Amino acid sequence: MAEQTGLKNRGHAVSDMEDRRSAAEEFTGVALTEIAKGGMEPETAAKNVENMIGTIQVPLGYAGPINMAGGEAEGSFLVPLATTEGALIASISRGMSVMNDGGGVRAQVFGDAMTRAxxxxxxxxxxxxxxxxxxxxxxxxxxxxxxxxxxxxxxxxxxxxxxxxxxxxxxxxxxxxxxxxxxxxxxxxxxxxxxxxxxxxxxxxVSGNMCSDKKPAAINMIEGRGKTVLAEARIPKDVVEKRLHTTSAAIVEINYRKNLVGSSLAGTLGANAHAANMVAAIYIATGQDPAQVVGGSMTMTTCEDVDGDLYICVRMPAVEVGTVGGGTRLPCQREALSMIGCLGEGKARKLAEIVAATVLAGELSTLAAQAAGQLGSAHAKLGR
Incomplete structure (x- = not known):
């Protein structure tokens, strides 16, 4: 009887979705044939979306492996990334590979609190x-x-x-x-x-905007929201020159003039090359709230030349992630979280450290490409 009831409920959910999709097609004049092919059953997403008509598919790839020694994230990880931006995953993978040659990434959560004001x-x-x-x-x-x-x-x-x-x-x-x-x-x-x-x-x-949720805010830059995470790597001089075709000094100068001075002149909150790129890709892949990419965009990237070696670090004051609830319940997102051992209880800090390490890899690769004058040619070579 329970099985029959489940089938009945499933039939209603499918029928309702088909009816809504037909109404949307009639209203817009567009045949939603690809959206109709989505691989997610409507009852699966019942807690995550209203007025469901199908699904949107985003290409999913992985970067890595990346070797980490974190407060929670220990070992090597293949990081799932959902994006439509060509060359992004290749760039992140390059950054991870270079950091592995330098001994990997160290990461740590320094603050952990969600706010409401x-x-x-x-x-x-x-x-x-x-x-x-x-x-x-x-x-x-x-x-x-x-x-x-x-x-x-x-x-x-x-x-x-x-x-x-x-x-x-x-x-x-x-x-x-x-x-x-x-x-x-x-x-x-x-x-x-x-x-x-x-x-x-x-x-x-209940929300007076001093939280500050889904908006860039100085209070979150200073005090943090969600997880405040740092990730760092030190890359030997010879690895920088051989693998990145530039020098530590050149990357430090790019970071100083672009990320620090340029961002200050523009009045941005955060100073980074493109941290939101990596944050968006991993958030979409793992069922996080995509709007919280705003917090990720406030990353501060610092670089130093230490005896010819490159030291690079990202400070992320607002990594707002979870490993239970919300979009983490969805089947594909659960699998993506499982790829990095971040599904379920006791894993949120680990996920935050992997997010920061992934951002660090993307920052390193992009800054190095600009220092070597390769950013445009890399995109052209990959046909993007």
């Missing part, structure tokens, strides 16, 4: 002070409100920012192996309702 309306400065005093003196009550919403999350920090009749609270949560945005939102709402009852402050929005 509600904004309250208060009566005046005096009222604002009373609300802040109440929050400071009732942390146990606030922790209890959080505990009532989740067994995995924990409030680790509260920062308060008063401005006139607005009071912002940036709440930072440990969220286990979930990316944690939903967890942080639900817990923050519970905290806000408690504060409203006890102080008379009014929650205007």
């Amino acid at each position: 509600p904004v309250f309306r208060v009566d005046d400065i005096g009222h604002c002070m009373r609300v802040m005093d109440w929050v400071d003196s009732h942390r146990d009550d606030i922790d209890g409100a959080v505990a009532g919403t989740t067994s995995h999350g924990r409030l680790v920090r509260i920062e308060m920012f008063p401005d006139g009749r607005s009071l912002f609270m940036r709440l930072s949560f440990s969220t286990g192996d979930a990316m944690g945005m939903n967890m942080a939102t639900i817990a923050s709402e519970a905290v806000c309702r408690l504060i409203e009852r006890e102080t008379g402050a009014v929650m205007v929005s």
Whole structure:
């Protein structure tokens, strides 16, 4: 009987998807024949998309192997990458191979907290002070409100920012192996309702944009959001010259003038060659929220010439990833996570370190190609 019910539900899901697709075809005048061929059953994606009409396929490749000695990521990994940009995976693979010749990549997570920042309306400065005093003196009550919403999350920090009749609270949560945005939102709402009852402050929005979610923000650059990760490599002088056809000094100068000076003149948050490229490809492959590429774009790339060797490092202040929940439930994404041993509990920090190592490889290869004057020719050679 249960099997028959499952088949019935599956039939409804397929029928509904076909009906929506037909309606979309009629409205747009476009035959969605390729979208209809997608390999994902509609009930599989029920928690990830509404009004499903099919799937979009993105080419998937891998870069590596990359040898890592991280706080969590130890060993060699083939990294799955989903992209439509030709030459990207080849470039990342080159960077990984060169770093392997130099002894591999070292990576470490230095911070781990997901944020949500509600904004309250208060009566005046005096009222604002009373609300802040109440929050400071009732942390146990606030922790209890959080505990009532989740067994995995924990409030680790509260920062308060008063401005006139607005009071912002940036709440930072440990969220286990979930990316944690939903967890942080639900817990923050519970905290806000408690504060409203006890102080008379009014929650205007559970997100007051000081979180700051899916937007480039200096507060995330400085304090971090999600995982703050560093990855580094030191590449011997002879490896730089033989494998990259340039010198450490030339790569250092490119990084200084392009990434540091150029980014400063442009006013960007972050200073890197193309960190978002690697972040987008690995996020799409592993079922992360693609909008969190914004956090990855705030990467800081540094290079130094150390006795002729090249030292290169990336600081990523906002690697917002999870290995449970969300898109990690989908079958292809589960397989991609399994390729790097990052599926399920206890793996989120490991994934963040692999993300940073992959970004480091892409940064190295691109900076070296520009230092050697090969960027355009590489794309032309690969027919992109």
